[in-house]
Amino acid sequence: MRDGPRSDAELWRLIAADDHQAFTDLFERHAQTVWNYAYKLTASWSAADDLLATTFMTAWRRRGEVRLVRDSALPWLYTVTANLCRGERRRLSRFLRLVPKLATTESTPDHAEKLAQDNATQARLQRVLAAVERLPPKEREAVQVCLLGGTSAADAAELFGISEASVRSRLSRARSRLHELSQETSDE
Numbered sequence: 001m002r003d004g005p006r007s008d009a010e011l012w013r014l015i016a017a018d019d020h021q022a023f024t025d026l027f028e029r030h031a032q033t034v035w036n037y038a039y040k041l042t043a044s045w046s047a048a049d050d051l052l053a054t055t056f057m058t059a060w061r062r063r064g065e066v067r068l069v070r071d072s073a074l075p076w077l078y079t080v081t082a083n084l085c086r087g088e089r090r091r092l093s094r095f096l097r098l099v100p101k102l103a104t105t106e107s108t109p110d111h112a113e114k115l116a117q118d119n120a121t122q123a124r125l126q127r128v129l130a131a132v133e134r135l136p137p138k139e140r141e142a143v144q145v146c147l148l149g150g151t152s153a154a155d156a157a158e159l160f161g162i163s164e165a166s167v168r169s170r171l172s173r174a175r176s177r178l179h180e181l182s183q184e185t186s187d188e
Helices: 008-016 020-042 045-061 074-102 111-133 137-148 153-160 164-187
Strands: none
Touching (some): 020 045, 137 164
């Protein structure tokens, strides 16, 4: 019989041997703390949820490679969460740098018209991107890859590991939500 809960180091040894209950115990012990940390990094509930899930998926995938610091899993979990957050910020930054290139026009208006159009386009683009960010993660991913990235539904299906019909369904739901969100912003 054991006296009290197992240490993180004991749990991790069991996890490395594919013990699902030990992983559940570790998750229950640290999930709230990791979520709070992710929320502090992102100021977004949904992003914190995504980071929490991805952090623990990474922990499970790398269970045999991890070495704990002072027998605590938290430093490693914090590091993974921060790295994932930085990676997402870099991805979003690259995406935002690419978007204006996608929005260029063929005609060449005079300079004043171009500035006015650029300002209006930039404002419209910011509203669209804000609406895309409010989509559920799977729909947001489909929009970013297919609609904004120009990838076909078939290629996106292969990339996501799902059927083409599922990608089309996600896009359809996303278009409906984006339409609703655009109605909300135009009413304001």
